[in-house]
Amino acid sequence: MNDTDPKPARGRPKTMDADKVLDIAVAAYWRDDPADVSVNAICQLAGVSKPSLYREFGSEDGLMRAALDSYAERVLSDVFAILHGGRGLKDTLEALIDFASADPRMETGCLFYKMRAGKHRLGPETRARVEELDRAAHAAYESFLESCREAGELPVGLSLGPGAKYLGEQVALAITQRASGEDPASIREMLTLALSVFARP
Amino acid sequence: MNDTDPKPARGRPKTMDADKVLDIAVAAYWRDDPADVSVNAICQLAGVSKPSLYREFGSEDGLMRAALDSYAERVLSDVFAILHGGRGLKDTLEALIDFASADPRMETGCLFYKMRAGKHRLGPETRARVEELDRAAHAAYESFLESCREAGELPVGLSLGPGAKYLGEQVALAITQRASGEDPASIREMLTLALSVFARP
DNA sequence: TATTATTCGTACCAGTCGGTAACAAAGAGC
């Protein structure tokens, strides 16, 4: 499915690079909170007129949704890859801790978590996608814990569903703290402490 | 210091009840996010004209700061009371867990945490007060842990500063989750799990 | 009664928001 000019085009050739605009939107939404970035600002940053942007993305909601999709494809996929890596409990948790507290991409936080935190401010499309990604993330955390249980690496008293939620929220907390300029070493220490409950006998 | 009409008053008698307006503002900021409540909305809720409100509170920032002060006095004080209660580690943690996951006042979250989460959107007065309260809360958590250490109730490997931060953030996380409609029982379970790191030998 | 002081609310300000109508520009097909 190559969607780069499948049509020979009939009318005036377009000069707007939609991918570039989307990249700029992702960067802006990601650095600042999505609620603090206006369509006007993105147009100015991208050097594109507002009607052009609206012709491409339909609405602010459409643009945010596209930005979230792009972000999920390029960044969140790494988290899913860590969880499905098939490594053991200890290694996977360490990889998660590294990602949350040391990955330079998380220096200004996570776009997904920023959107989730301000869910009520989102349009219907973007909100639905956020909830979908949230469910997918929970499922990934849970299946990871399930494989650990089968390997006998998990404390017996810990149930999978709540454990997955706990794990996900601790990672989210750590990344959110990075967005607010917290010291990475301190974040790592706290996240390590939080996840130590999984490594107990 | 009774500041209810210390002056016999000279001009037109005031009909506006500033305390009532403040209560309404606190309730509105508390239920919804402060960033989502406009001065206009508060005026409408309180049945007060905008200039009246501005004469009393100076600016939106002043109103928010007054609302936060009122909230701290009426609600946050309870948390400080729990921490300074002089009870042991286990009882105090249980009280914190009860407060965060079961107190009906926290059903729509905590105004202080909502403001802290959107700190960059606040005016200078309110932001300064948020940071001040944050420092005070951290100090309270730390002095609580210190007293537990002196009683030998704390794991030896746990340092006080990071431990206090961890404790505070876990409570904040739990209350924030309540604001987003999470199941209280699930929140209690997760917070209990998170705080179990303090009860280990 | 006239003055002065204080509070009241209407009606406005400039700015920003998301979104669009309307027209100009530029190519392809006839």
Next chain:
DNA sequence: GCTCTTTGTTACCGACTGGTACGAATAATA
């Protein structure tokens, strides 16, 4: 040439924001 289609931009819309100028209202004081 002309038309048709698509993209581009300017300039606007109504709604809302925080904030205020200003005159009417209401009291104590002179």
